[in-house]
Amino acid sequence: MGNICTSELSEEGQEEYDDTELATTSHGGNARCNCGLYEVEELNKYIEIQSIGLHFKDETIGAGTFGKKHRRKMFAVLELGGPNLYDYYVNQEIYDSEDKSEIVENIARAAAIALNELHQRAVIHLDIKAENFVIALREDQRNLKVNPFSFKLIDFNTSVLVTDHVKANTASITKVIKAPEIRKNKKNYVNQKVDVWAFGIMIYGLLYNKLYAFKELNNVNAMNDKSRYNRLDSELNYYRSNHADTNLDNIINWCIQEDPDQRPSMYDIFNYL
Incomplete structure (x- = not known):
């Protein structure tokens, strides 16, 4: 079993992101951290895992009046x-x-x-x-x-x-x-x-x-x-x-x-x- 922690980092550290699949959410400093326990197979729904460690994913959100917004997410996959x-x-x-x-x-x-x-x-x-x-x-x-x-x-x-x-x-x-x-x-x-x-x-x-x-x-x-x-x-x-x-x-x-x-x-x- 692994522990996945996804931290969303932004210039101001105030990005909001809803992820109801994750068990707990904590805030602090320049990151927002969502943590939950999963079987390793389940983690593949969120990220392709090469090994236990840190992984990064770039994504584009929003396409309205204010244009597209880019954000980089950091995934920390931890052992118990x-x-x-x-x-x-x-x-x-x-x-x-x-x-x-x-x-x-x-x-x-x-x-x-x-x-x-x-x-x-x-x-x-x-x-x-x-x-x-x-x-x-x-x-x-x-x-x-x-x-x-x-x-x-x-x-x-x-x-x-x-x-x-x-x-x-x-x-x-x-x-x-x-x-x-x-x-x-x-x-x-x-x-x-x-x-x-x-x-x-x-x-x-x-x-x-x-x-x-x-x-x-x-x-x-x-x-x-x-x-x-x-x-x-x-x-x-x-x-x-x-x-x-x-x-x-x-x-x-x-x-x-x-x-x-x-x-x-x-x-x-x-x-x-």
């Missing part, structure tokens, strides 16, 4: 998964494990594979965090695949397709994972380096037991954004100057460079790990 990474990290008490560094490195490698695959398909996720990585199930759909880890990315509500000048509504993105270049305005020009920054923040949180603290920092309503980011940036600046010389620390430091041009691609990270 288990718990998300945040819950798994907490429930398995990885934060207190003697093998934490090794486990987190394996997690980073699996997450890099998933995100690199997305980037290779010219998509910017825009909300990379532990809650949006689901641990894949084994083929019998009962047991978790954790040796080695295999992750599936979820929640494409804010995702956009890469173009030369793509502008996204970043207001709804989790605040503590926002790269410096997209913090000030509700709409920003974005590229895949914002995902790289968020990936670095996630791995830092896993390695140094900061996931819960970051979640709390994000949820403090009384704190204005300037204070929130001052607190976060102060911690990251100290880390950049004092980080250990390990594979994970080098990756983290590489990802959280303030200048996006100094950050690696996910392909670089994947090869390094």
Whole structure:
């Protein structure tokens, strides 16, 4: 069984589309996402599937007074998964494990594979965090695949397709994972380096037991954004100057460079790990 997610992306992120066949609908950022469960054979009614992954379809709608309108649809065909990474990290008490560094490195490698695959398909996720990585199930759909880890990315509500000048509504993105270049305005020009920054923040949180603290920092309503980011940036600046010389620390430091041009691609990270 598969899970099909169709995101309709437009310049303003406000395109409307009715699809009563799909089970649930969610909105967010520059995408509208319809999700439902189908047998793989049923999916062929909506899209020709070559493999599990992302697919695109161009269509023309309307032919009235205002002429034809073109729209590109993105289909994300996903496998069913288990718990998300945040819950798994907490429930398995990885934060207190003697093998934490090794486990987190394996997690980073699996997450890099998933995100690199997305980037290779010219998509910017825009909300990379532990809650949006689901641990894949084994083929019998009962047991978790954790040796080695295999992750599936979820929640494409804010995702956009890469173009030369793509502008996204970043207001709804989790605040503590926002790269410096997209913090000030509700709409920003974005590229895949914002995902790289968020990936670095996630791995830092896993390695140094900061996931819960970051979640709390994000949820403090009384704190204005300037204070929130001052607190976060102060911690990251100290880390950049004092980080250990390990594979994970080098990756983290590489990802959280303030200048996006100094950050690696996910392909670089994947090869390094």
